[in-house]
Amino acid sequence: VRGLARLLTRIWLLVAATLGGVSRAVGRGAREVDATHRRDGIGLLLFTLTIVVAAVTWFSIDGWLTGIVTALVTGAVGALDVVVPVLLFWATLRVLRHPDQGAITGRIAIGCAILIISTAGIWALIQGAPNPSDGTEAMRAAGGWVGWLVTAPIVAAVGTWLAYLWLVALMGFGLLVVTATPIHAVPDRLRAVRDWVLLRRVGSHGTDDSEPAAGDM
DSSP: OHHHHHHHHHHHHHHHHHHHHHHHHSSSSSTTOOGGGOOHHHHHHHHHHHHHHHHHHTTOOOSTTHHHHIIIIIHHHGGGGGGHHHHHHHHHHHHHHOTTOHHHHHHHHHHHHHHHHHHHHHHHHHTTOOOGGGOHHHHHHTTHHHHHHHHHHHHHHHOHHHHHHHHHHHHHHHHHHHHTOOGGGHHHHHHHHHHHHTTOOBOTTSSBTTSOOTTOO
């Protein structure tokens, strides 16, 4: 038994090292990762979870893991289960390519979790805020257990419309966390987004090229 366990461990580490090497070879900025910082085994585990969850949530592949994935993933976030493979794949790339940037990865992961929670709550409200007594299918068609847990206390306390406002504010906070944007910089970021949408070119000093420089007629 020990020999078999060692063999499986070596195979796992070999596959993990190969996956990590391929992921770091693509693009730039990840080829010089110190070997002491690499977490290829964890990356392979996340990649495996990505494939399994995507097979169930995207392609409805039937198997012995289908019930487990449905109960854990779809039961937790409901209709948002289609987003989970994307987040798992992002986590895989972060672990394989940037294992030394744990603080940045943690911040983005927290922000994404806040976005998932707020979105699940909003979707649950759109679907009529079902509760466990309405049945499993109704819960999974809405925001799952997460959507119910985040909306039920607020709806009971202040009503549906204030719950919407609170969840939108929570979603905005999640975006600030993901983008590492301090609150005082929000107006500047919004102006930058506006200029990007309107295809305005901004000069090196933060002014439009179409505006004359100070002192010009």
